Amino acid sequence: MNDPATPADPASFTAAEPQPVTGPAHWRGDELTRRDDWQYTLSRVECEEIRTALATVDREGLALESIAAEQFPLPALAPRLARIQHSLEHGSGSFLLRGWPTERYDTEANRRVFWGLSQHLGTPISQSARGEKIFHVQDAGFDKDDARARGPNTSKALHFHCDRCDVIGFLCVNQAKHGGASYLVSSAAVHNEMLARRPDLLALLYQPWYYKTHNVDLANDDPWCHQPIFAIQQGHFVAYVLRVLIDRAYELPELPDMGAAQKEALDYLDTLCADPTLHHAFTQTPGDILFVNNFTNFHSRSAFEDHDDPARRRLLLRIWLSMPNSRPLPPSFAGSFGQTAAGSIRGGIHPAG
Numbered sequence: 001m002n003d004p005a006t007p008a009d010p011a012s013f014t015a016a017e018p019q020p021v022t023g024p025a026h027w028r029g030d031e032l033t034r035r036d037d038w039q040y041t042l043s044r045v046e047c048e049e050i051r052t053a054l055a056t057v058d059r060e061g062l063a064l065e066s067i068a069a070e071q072f073p074l075p076a077l078a079p080r081l082a083r084i085q086h087s088l089e090h091g092s093g094s095f096l097l098r099g100w101p102t103e104r105y106d107t108e109a110n111r112r113v114f115w116g117l118s119q120h121l122g123t124p125i126s127q128s129a130r131g132e133k134i135f136h137v138q139d140a141g142f143d144k145d146d147a148r149a150r151g152p153n154t155s156k157a158l159h160f161h162c163d164r165c166d167v168i169g170f171l172c173v174n175q176a177k178h179g180g181a182s183y184l185v186s187s188a189a190v191h192n193e194m195l196a197r198r199p200d201l202l203a204l205l206y207q208p209w210y211y212k213t214h215n216v217d218l219a220n221d222d223p224w225c226h227q228p229i230f231a232i233q234q235g236h237f238v239a240y241v242l243r244v245l246i247d248r249a250y251e252l253p254e255l256p257d258m259g260a261a262q263k264e265a266l267d268y269l270d271t272l273c274a275d276p277t278l279h280h281a282f283t284q285t286p287g288d289i290l291f292v293n294n295f296t297n298f299h300s301r302s303a304f305e306d307h308d309d310p311a312r313r314r315l316l317l318r319i320w321l322s323m324p325n326s327r328p329l330p331p332s333f334a335g336s337f338g339q340t341a342a343g344s345i346r347g348g349i350h351p352a353g
Helices: 029-034 044-059 078-090 107-119 187-197 199-205 243-249 260-273 331-337
Strands: 039-041 094-098 135-137 158-161 167-174 182-186 209-212 224-227 230-233 236-239 279-282 289-293 297-301 315-322
Touching: 029 279, 044 107, 078 094, 078 289, 107 167, 107 315, 158 243, 158 260, 182 187, 182 260, 187 199, 187 236, 187 260, 187 297, 199 260, 209 243, 224 331, 243 260, 289 297
Parallel strands: 039 094
Antiparallel strands: 094 289, 135 315, 158 297, 167 289, 167 315, 182 279, 182 297, 209 224, 230 236
């Protein structure tokens, strides 16, 4: 945690000369779709197995958060989920699991299925001051100045960013009327492109940046934290950015103003992420479950227009997972994640009160 009375100057930090990032997490654009660690469609047998597990937890009257992997047995699918868990950390860092018939079930049943599947991958963590572990990504109609407004509960386009967890998951229940496309980009590919074109700006992203504490992080007494966007920790590449909180931090009177070169570095990062030769664009359809490693991928979403019928409005269920096979994080990430050791339970937003 930081002492707000003595903010450090990012210019006082130095990092080793950045080197190209290699390995399976490096991919460019639609190359992702040609990889065998990107997508899988559930078989009829696997869907039936999920239905049986759902019926079992319903019959036993288990509350959502009391359902562990043992209460949601998937003998046929479990080996596939183990491979997905491995590839999220050691492969492309993203995976699209397709074919669950969401239209046959109500929202609560789909929540229970999503929870049960996710239990085979990692540990769900809180996403709000209310302790929500499955968050409904849906336009809530908040005014832009409402303190409750977060990117996920609006219809606006989002910057490429990361969430405060090892792996983020989305189950699509309903699509928007128009728009709402998803975008993924390998942060390793963005890193290497910046290294080739603007190494001077990349060097700035290895220095610590201020992040304002989110307005929904009510249990956190620290007004800001201080961490780099790119780092190498114990030989592991780590990338993490949430520009909206960076911009808010540099508006605080007790912190230094953002320098012109710093702003240029962030703008250039955004420009590279938006390059269609680097990112992969796609639309999640009902029943698609997307999992993304936040330290090897950035993700975003286009703006959307929703249906008038509330029952048809765009709805994604979101889960934040702490992974047992996660990579180590730099010590400076403790301000956001609490624990930084590989495989530790970390991240999330602590419930208030």
